Amino acid sequence: MSRYFLFHSIGTFPGKAEQMSEALSRFSQIWSAEDDGQWPAALAERQAFIDAWRSVIGAPPGSVTTAENVTTALFSLVGGLPANRLRGKRLLVAADCFPSLHFLLAGIARRFDFVLDTVPFRPGEAWVRDEDFIAHWREDVGLALLTFVSSTTSHRVDVERLAAHGRAMGSVVGIDITQGVGVVPFSVAADTVDFVVSTSLKWLCGASGAGVLYVRPDLLMDCQPELRGWFSQENPFSWDLDKFHYAGDARRFDHGTPSILASVASLPGLNWVIARGVDAIRANNLEAAHKIIGHARDLGWKIASPVNDDERGGSVMLTLPSTVEPTAVISALRAEAIYCDARGSTMRLSPGAVTSESAVDELFTALEHIAPKGSSTRA
Numbered sequence: 001m002s003r004y005f006l007f008h009s010i011g012t013f014p015g016k017a018e019q020m021s022e023a024l025s026r027f028s029q030i031w032s033a034e035d036d037g038q039w040p041a042a043l044a045e046r047q048a049f050i051d052a053w054r055s056v057i058g059a060p061p062g063s064v065t066t067a068e069n070v071t072t073a074l075f076s077l078v079g080g081l082p083a084n085r086l087r088g089k090r091l092l093v094a095a096d097c098f099p100s101l102h103f104l105l106a107g108i109a110r111r112f113d114f115v116l117d118t119v120p121f122r123p124g125e126a127w128v129r130d131e132d133f134i135a136h137w138r139e140d141v142g143l144a145l146l147t148f149v150s151s152t153t154s155h156r157v158d159v160e161r162l163a164a165h166g167r168a169m170g171s172v173v174g175i176d177i178t179q180g181v182g183v184v185p186f187s188v189a190a191d192t193v194d195f196v197v198s199t200s201l202k203w204l205c206g207a208s209g210a211g212v213l214y215v216r217p218d219l220l221m222d223c224q225p226e227l228r229g230w231f232s233q234e235n236p237f238s239w240d241l242d243k244f245h246y247a248g249d250a251r252r253f254d255h256g257t258p259s260i261l262a263s264v265a266s267l268p269g270l271n272w273v274i275a276r277g278v279d280a281i282r283a284n285n286l287e288a289a290h291k292i293i294g295h296a297r298d299l300g301w302k303i304a305s306p307v308n309d310d311e312r313g314g315s316v317m318l319t320l321p322s323t324v325e326p327t328a329v330i331s332a333l334r335a336e337a338i339y340c341d342a343r344g345s346t347m348r349l350s351p352g353a354v355t356s357e358s359a360v361d362e363l364f365t366a367l368e369h370i371a372p373k374g375s376s377t378r379a
């Protein structure tokens with residue numbers, strides 16, 4: 001157990017180093033064997049990762065595949081949608097989406113002929129309210145991209161409510177679940193959303209490079225991903241140049257030779273989350289989150305996350321006092337083996353399975369020295 005509060009960046013679990021080493025070393029043996037069993041074994045490892053992901057989000061067989069990261073998963077999806085879902089329409093996103101996805105969408109808007117509409121913050125607020133997102137969401141929205149949990153405030157959207165509105169508007173509804181999956185229950189089983197993009201290295205405790213894309217099976221059959229290749233086919237060894245055919249499931253979003261290593265390195269984390277159960281992980285996380293909120297109130301610091309548990313993901317963000325330099329605070333904490341980070345004056349605290357029970361108290365004892373009580377919070 002440690003004083004680790006960085007699950008919003010890299011998640012970890014007891015025994016991670018040993019289990020990842022064991023998985024990678026077993027894979028090294030398979031990959032280096034001087035026989036012809038490498039690819040069947042490697043593809044089975046990747047499939048085990050996909051199946052673990054399906055189990056985490058309740059997705060049916062054939063609806064999930066891998067991507068390098070969230071940004072590429074979104075690009076594959078957008079490039080696969082029937083053109084009439086986007087052409088001449090608005091693509092709705094909130095100002096607190098993950099910036100990488102906004103960079104991508106802004107860059108491809110012209111080519112796919114959609115207007116990127118970004119729902120703004122209210123003055124002085126740090127997350128976009130669900131009601132404001134809904135107010136912008138009319139029938140000319142071809143696609144809406146939700147962010148399950150924001151990486152800067154931990155604000156959690158009401159997926160049911162937003163998706164129900166999206167269905168009424170006839171939009172494709174997608175969601176980036178990167179910051180919530182593994183610490184807050186999430187499921188696609190009720191067909192609430194049309195697609196999901198995510199990666200595995202945060203609360204799911206995996207490695208980087210282990211992105212995923214889920215597409216609702218009936219939408220999937222209408223998609224013809226422009227990023228395609230031999231692995232998009234039912235049979236990758238069908239090499240007749242005039243006979244390309246998309247696979248009948250999520251494999252159509254594959255393209256060239258798939259990456260295997262990220263799946264191998266991530267599976268122990270996913271299996272740990274599945275075995276422990278998201279409800280138990282959440283209960284443990286909430287205990288620490290409540291302590292953080294209590295201490296922050298005692299110090300008179302502004303809490304930059306929703307205080308209602310149902311509107312928050314796994315992190316609690318605090319606004320640092322204007323009298324302290326954020327990087328200096330993070331360094332001073334690091335010197336005491338307390339690990340967290342800051343985006344501007346927003347300090348991000350994400351307690352998880354390896355964060356000791358006493359870590360929150362120790363963090364605040366340290367903070368009381370670094371930024372004594374009475375320091376005023378930044379506006």
Ligand SMILES: Cc1ncc(COP(=O)(O)O)c(C=O)c1O
Pocket residue numbers: 008068069070071072097098100147149150151176178179199211
């Ligand atoms: C909400 C959210 N989405 C996406 C990402 C990562 O996107 P990518 O995998 O494209 O780097 C992060 C990383 O912090 C995130 O917090």
